[in-house]
Amino acid sequence: MATKEDKPLIVVKRIKKVAGGHHGGAWKIAYADFVTAMMAFFLLMWLLASVSKEDLKGISEYFKMPIEKIVSTGPSASGSSGIFVGGGKDLTRKDGEVSKADDNSDKAPQRMLDEEGLKQLKARVESAIEANPQLQSFKKQVLIDITEDGLRIQIVDNLKRPMFALSDDELQPYARDIMKAVGKSLNGVENKLTLSGHTDAHPFPNKEKSYSNWELSADRANAARRELVNGGMDETKLMQVTGLSSAVLYDKTDPLNPINRRISIIVMNKKAQERIERNASIEAGNADAVQKGIQASAPGIKPVAKPDVKP
Structure with a gap:
């Protein structure tokens, strides 16, 4: 006959759950990342609003440019002597060397506008x-x-x-x-x-x-x-x-x-x-033809010398 001591002992554990418990502080890191991202976003918006449309178009064209063209030698779009278009000085250049781009460094680059x-x-x-x-x-x-x-x-x-x-x-x-x-x-x-x-x-x-x-x-x-x-x-x-x-x-x-x-x-x-250039060439050609015709009809007449006058 089983005694009272032979019955198994049943222990019931009740865990009391508390909302918003300790998370080890990971939320602080996440919040700091969020604030940093928002600050970067608003800084980007401010820069976009303050830059002119011409500069924005230039930046857009820069990122569309193939990498081979970006690192190629020669004068940059901004007229600088940098290895990258629009960048700083060419770090590969040694003292005493002068690149061809520096020959006209005092002149702004020109292009035909469409x-x-x-x-x-x-x-x-x-x-x-x-x-x-x-x-x-x-x-x-x-x-x-x-x-x-x-x-x-x-x-x-x-x-x-x-x-x-x-x-x-x-x-x-x-x-x-x-x-x-x-x-x-x-x-x-x-x-x-x-x-x-x-x-x-x-x-x-x-x-x-x-x-x-x-x-x-x-x-x-x-x-x-x-x-x-x-x-x-x-x-x-x-x-x-x-x-x-x-x-x-x-x-x-x-x-x-x-x-x-x-x-x-x-x-x-x-x-x-x-x-206009074509019309000027035609007029110059006609003037030469008239001069030659005068010489042919009157060989003794010398061609009129152009005056040496600076513009």
Whole structure:
């Protein structure tokens, strides 16, 4: 017969669960990582908001570039002598060595702008005028648009604020400032320029007719050219400077409108530039043919020597 001592002893353990117990502090590390990631995210957003669209496009193109091109030798897009495009100094270069890229280190790299590049140049010119407090009140007199020949910048007259003295080619001080601001903005690109002066249909007050709106518009175009150069524009960028009198009116409905008195600058696209270069070559060829014809018909006549005059 089993006794009381022979029965098995049953022990029941009850574990009391407490919510939010100790986790060893791993949550602190996770939280620190989260805060760091958020800080990096907001820093990235701030950088994207503060960088211009041109710089963002350049960064995007950089990462699209093949690695072979990035590490290849030669001048970089930024003009630096670095082994990487846009980077610092070339660590592989020793003292006394000069890379070919350093030969033109004082010159900004130039490239022919396409339609998209001309739009960016348009924004740059507008920003240059907007950033100058002295020119902000005159920005309505600067008309900028894209034409089939390229980027056109027109500085137009205002009835209360003329660009030139009456019947004269002397630029007013504010017009000089505009020309200088525009001239600085046109460097750094390979595109060539044309510049033309325009008048309204008012006849020039000259009874002898020895000086007309044709001469006046040409003189005003040259006055504008001089101010563009004084502003820092490379004079070799100009391919054509013309005076068109009132032949090409801005406001065709009102030939006497002051807006017709203007200076027009065109930053030419590749097609327009090639057309002018082709026409210049044809004219040069015709001049040579005429000279040869004169020599053939009159062998005793010597060809006219070109004057040795610096531009």
